[in-house]
Amino acid sequence: MYGSDGFTIYDIQLWAEGLSVTLSIFLISSFLGLLLGCIVGLVRYYRVPIIGKILMMISEFLKNSPVLVQLFLVYFGVPALIAFDMTPNLAAIITLTGNTTAFIAVIVISSIEAIDFKQLEAARSFALSERLILSKIIFPQSLAIAMPLLVGLAINQLQVTSLISVIGVIDLTRVGDIINQRTFEPFLVWPIIGATYFIMAKSIERIGARLERRFSAYHISNQI
Amino acid sequence: MIEIQNLHKDFGDLKVLKGVDLSIKPGEVVSILGGSGSGKSTMMRCINGLESITKGKIIVDDFDVSKSNDLREVRKRCSTVFQQFDLYPHLRVIDNITLAPIAVLGQSKEEANDKAMELLNSVALGDRASAYPSQLSGGQKQRIGICRALAMNPSYLLLDEVTSSLDPEMTAEVLDILKILSKQGITMISVTHEIEFAREISDRIVFLDEGRILKDLPKDDFFSESGGKSDPRIARFLSKMGNV
Numbered sequence: 001m002y003g004s005d006g007f008t009i010y011d012i013q014l015w016a017e018g019l020s021v022t023l024s025i026f027l028i029s030s031f032l033g034l035l036l037g038c039i040v041g042l043v044r045y046y047r048v049p050i051i052g053k054i055l056m057m058i059s060e061f062l063k064n065s066p067v068l069v070q071l072f073l074v075y076f077g078v079p080a081l082i083a084f085d086m087t088p089n090l091a092a093i094i095t096l097t098g099n100t101t102a103f104i105a106v107i108v109i110s111s112i113e114a115i116d117f118k119q120l121e122a123a124r125s126f127a128l129s130e131r132l133i134l135s136k137i138i139f140p141q142s143l144a145i146a147m148p149l150l151v152g153l154a155i156n157q158l159q160v161t162s163l164i165s166v167i168g169v170i171d172l173t174r175v176g177d178i179i180n181q182r183t184f185e186p187f188l189v190w191p192i193i194g195a196t197y198f199i200m201a202k203s204i205e206r207i208g209a210r211l212e213r214r215f216s217a218y219h220i221s222n223q224i
Numbered sequence: 225m226i227e228i229q230n231l232h233k234d235f236g237d238l239k240v241l242k243g244v245d246l247s248i249k250p251g252e253v254v255s256i257l258g259g260s261g262s263g264k265s266t267m268m269r270c271i272n273g274l275e276s277i278t279k280g281k282i283i284v285d286d287f288d289v290s291k292s293n294d295l296r297e298v299r300k301r302c303s304t305v306f307q308q309f310d311l312y313p314h315l316r317v318i319d320n321i322t323l324a325p326i327a328v329l330g331q332s333k334e335e336a337n338d339k340a341m342e343l344l345n346s347v348a349l350g351d352r353a354s355a356y357p358s359q360l361s362g363g364q365k366q367r368i369g370i371c372r373a374l375a376m377n378p379s380y381l382l383l384d385e386v387t388s389s390l391d392p393e394m395t396a397e398v399l400d401i402l403k404i405l406s407k408q409g410i411t412m413i414s415v416t417h418e419i420e421f422a423r424e425i426s427d428r429i430v431f432l433d434e435g436r437i438l439k440d441l442p443k444d445d446f447f448s449e450s451g452g453k454s455d456p457r458i459a460r461f462l463s464k465m466g467n468v
């Protein structure tokens with residue numbers, strides 16, 4: 001393959017397995033992070049006492065410390081604290097979920113606060129419940145505002161997943177390392193691995209741009 | 225019937241309303257005049273519970289605004305048209321109008337749409353039902369604001385300087401609609417700086433000054449030399465507003 005006898009057909013399989021580990025850890029932690037981040041953001045936005053403060057302090061720590069440190073903390077620290085059989089994949093999911101949650105919470109709050117609050121008063125004055133105001137007015141508008149930020153975060157978090165290879169997760173980066181060590185073809189292996197991340201990132205960007213266009217249809221301001 | 229009794233409103237140390245008594249009977253059209261900072265907006269916001277009451281009472285058709293169980297009923301009866309329109313920018317015109325009737329009054333989508341179209345046609349905007357607010361002029365937005373308020377079938381229409389962010393031409397188109405409305409029996413409480421408009425539509429004029437009602441008179445009395453204008457503060461206010 002590629003005129004180099006170091007490569008075997010199994011390398012493609014290995015690559016595919018690495019890709020699927022990277023993708024599934026990315027998707028799972030992004031999904032959970034989105035869910036938890038929305039909850040943390042809302043708790044904070046509605047100024048739930050105590051819990052809001054505590055959650056925000058945790059978020060601040062997660063945003064402002066290296067992901068690698070967090071990863072070590074979860075992988076080595078948690079099993080030392082409580083007798084628990086931590087696997088590298090689980091540690092990766094927990095760490096990335098926590099980290100994503102922290103960033104999502106900030107995006108949620110800032111996107112809600114970017115909405116003109118006077119229309120929320122208007123809605124209240126028409127007897128709409130807070131729950132309906134959240135779902136019918138706040139949510140759709142903050143989603144439109146948040147979309148570019150969410151896409152940026154997703155692309156960033158995808159790259160961050162490459163760190164999890166350090167604790168022994170057989171992800172795309174680790175697969176690159178394995179193949180490289182055997183074939184000694186760094187200028188072949190790493191561009192292919194890099195291109196794989198690139199294509200994933202570009203796909204996220206594409207999908208994001210499409211969603212963005214759809215959610216912010218109302219921004220059109222052409223007078224007719 | 226709206227019954228405001230000894231209404232006080234403080235913002236921290238600032239006493240904005242200092243004992244307002246006002247009652248408004250069904251079908252009445254009342255204009256609230258007064259200088260900037262006299263507390264007109266604050267009073268209007270207290271009526272539908274957007275502002276909490278420091279002391280006193282507001283009763284709307286037997287419902288007490290400061291009781292959380294009653295507030296919803298008060299808000300169903302009082303619709304507000306806002307100075308800055310405050311439409312929902314992400315919803316099309318028709319959905320701006322039908323949101324609360326469907327969600328709060330429990331109307332079916334068809335019923336709410338039919339009513340909305342009827343209202344839109346009455347303000348000559350039937351063809352803009354599927355536009356977004358950002359595609360409309362200020363005057364058009366405010367006409368939508370009026371439709372949104374009327375779609376709730378309110379007993380009381382609250383208007384707080386609804387034309388003051390519009391240019392004169394658009395002001396005229398909005399005032400014309402309000403003039404027609406005022407003749408249709410809906411109870412209207414309108415804060416305005418348009419003295420001629422107030423004089424034309426009102427049954428009564430209430431003049432607020434530094435958080436108190438200075439005069440509460442039938443329109444003709446208010447504008448007579450021996451009535452409202454006998455008070456120097458009101459005379460000064462009217463002449464400042466270009467009305468001698």
Ligand SMILES: Nc1ncnc2c1ncn2[C@@H]1O[C@H](COP(=O)(O)OP(=O)(O)OP(=O)(O)O)[C@@H](O)[C@H]1O
Nearest residue numbers: 235238240258259260261262263264265266267385
């Ligand atoms: N949320 C608030 N917090 C603190 N002060 C406020 C608040 N809302 C209003 N005020 C103050 O209360 C006073 C009365 O304000 P209000 O808006 O009721 O006046 P207004 O009669 O409507 O004046 P204008 O004609 O300029 O609209 C002003 O001094 C204003 O600064």
Ligand SMILES: [Mg+2]
Nearest residue numbers: 264265266385
């Ligand atoms: Mg005001």
